[in-house]
Amino acid sequence: MTVYETPHKARLVRALLFLSVSGYRQHGKPSKIWIYRDANGQPLMVLYRFDLRPDQSGTPRKVFAPLTWCKHSANDSLAWRWQGLSEPRPLLRLDDLAKRRLVPVVLCEGEKASVWGGPRLVRSWRSTDNALESIAAAHSDGLLVLDEIGMCDPRIIGETVYMLGNGTGKARANDRGMSGRQVQEWRLLFLSTGEKTLAQHMAEANKELKAGMEVRLLAVPADASKGLGLFEELHGFDDAAALSDALKARVSRCYGSPGLAFLSALCEPGKLRAYAAMVRSTLERFTTEALPASASGQAQRAATRFGLAAAAGELATALGVTGWPDGLALHSARVCLDAWLAERGGAGNLEGDAIVARLRGVVERYGESRFTRWDSIAAKTDDHAPRTADRLGFRRTMDHGIGDSLYTSVTYYFLGTTWRDEVFKGMNLRNVNRELVARGILEPSGDGKAAQSVTLPGMPKGRVYVVNSSVLLSD
Template sequence: MTTFGSLLSRCLQLQGHEIASLHNDRLLCLDELGQISPHEAGQIVYMLGNGMGKSRASPSALAKKIATWRLVFLSNGELSLSQIMNEAGTRVKAGQEVRLIEITADTSIFGLFEDLHGFERGADFSDYLKNTCTQFYGTASKAYLERLVEDIEGAIELVKTITNGILQRYLPSQASAQVVRVFNHFALIASAGELATQFGITGWEVEEAISGVMACFQNWLNARGDLGMHEEKVALSQVKSFFEHHAESRFSPWERDPEDKSRTLNRVGYRKETDEGVEFYVFKEAFRKEICRGLDYPYVEQICIRHKRLLPGPKGNPTRSERLPGNKKTARCYRFTPEILST
């Protein structure tokens, strides 16, 4: 087992690509993600997921051959990458999300396990697995590779057939490109499992590998929350959060009670009660510099329009010409619909 902390230490010493190369076409398990900083963890995820190291010079100043690899890697630590990022006040990037796929291990039935296979407690089953794995290991992988190379072309065609069947049966029709990329990883693993079953190596029933892997995909998708692009989810979440936190404190009422002498500090716009719910009229600079802080505001505008959170102008512009309370002239502003506070 290679700890994530020690892996990072060696990566920073220009040796991380060597560890990845040694695990080429194999599984690399990363442990204790919380031992390193969010920035460093993100670097490791990109490096492992991209499948190649950086160009290095040899002692003779000649460029070394760039190390490349093809592997499956996972983090089995207690903290996920998104948790580490959130604690540091940063966000997981889309590229990291599709490279390090986060799946919770708790099935809520027997903890880590869904079936105890005759054991009374999960701890007993776990001990049995640990003890047995110290005695029997490596046999299945060798047998798998031996069968694989006997008819590699036939195996490739079989995997393609299985994978296409999985795509047609399980891939959601509205999945974004990022979700499809993650799904393809799961589909390939499921196909490899089915191939091993057909080779007579696993002892599983047909489609048992598919069922288990697709359950993991659904777990990931449920945790993610939707089928859209990661950037869209981040943008909508940040905008919604601003209105949830400041709807009362930083938006003046459209029709203020004449006896209400309170003032709205750091006002960013107005809120208006309608039959459909509360609409928000937001000053341009407040939206672009504060609500969209850290984001590309033209992108956020289009996402909000597409999801019916923002009402565009007659010509499709994101801002509208509105006469705000206390003003004789119209001004350009953003008009958010009651949908902005919806789930």
């Protein structure tokens, strides 16, 4: 008799008998049993759950034991063995789904989908970047909440944000130099809490925030400017602390229902395309109204992220999930976007602001000590002035008169090597010069080049970068 042709019921009986004589009988009776079948109803795996006594800290313990119907590689014999199914694993109740092929299916990670949205949804930044790969993959097509960004190593936080935002982990090689296991991928929105922004945390390790990092992890200050911290109103509570404690206690007991109701409504047959069109229309309207026409691509990406949350909130309201008034989700997302823009300093490109900030910092810090004075009209140095150590260039002060009024202008002449190798080290010099010329900070030459040909005191004629300090230092 071939074992694989054993009737369904008989095969399950053998699985239960196998459990009774196995090493897991010490755990007693299973608290839960899931039976995985193929599309024809044949049992493939029985997953047992055993609830054990709490540990010393009072934390409940449990053990999962997968028992799989599989073939032995040595003698091709079929039998139940204590091991899990290989990837890709079949869905639970696959035989029922096979009979109803047109029914929408919602996939939720693990058997604990019933507690989706509970306190355990919040994960910690106190993990290696490798561990965060697995955490992100486990939350794919969902929400990942990471608590306290300050607990992550500031040396790797930037690369970790890139990884989470890009939706793919590291590619690793095996001992033969070939591609090892499959690269993990995910698609999710992730939130983070913390007392510091990403830029402040990276600065502790002398790391510089890149624009790509900033648009992947948007910094929204937790201050509603109402004198109540994060909250705009107290809803009958004595103070913000009482409201916070009440919310914390209630969400630890009641959670998950709105999310499941939203997913169930989305899967209603024949309506998904209409819902997608509603989300797309709301998203486009949000970004158009929230940003000026001159907004940079970085601001557009950020607004799209806020707009997606707003569109989902308005759709959930229309489906009767939230109980909010119409337009509340849009208003809330707009408040968060405006707060991000104010924290960032506008809707322009972060790279341009970073270029100006770096140049301004150099002038403010070294304007006196590392620039040789050039006060006369002729290209002569002041022999009585102190010598300039580690020179960046020259500083020329000119007095101008218009009628009865006088004003002074200061122009900085940066040497080409210091401009490239020190002031803007690590930056694309072509982009730097283009940005500064466009803002009127860098005075180009008559032939359109960023550097002018100037004879400096005590030096032959050469190309230097001429910076208008009045424009640079103005608000």
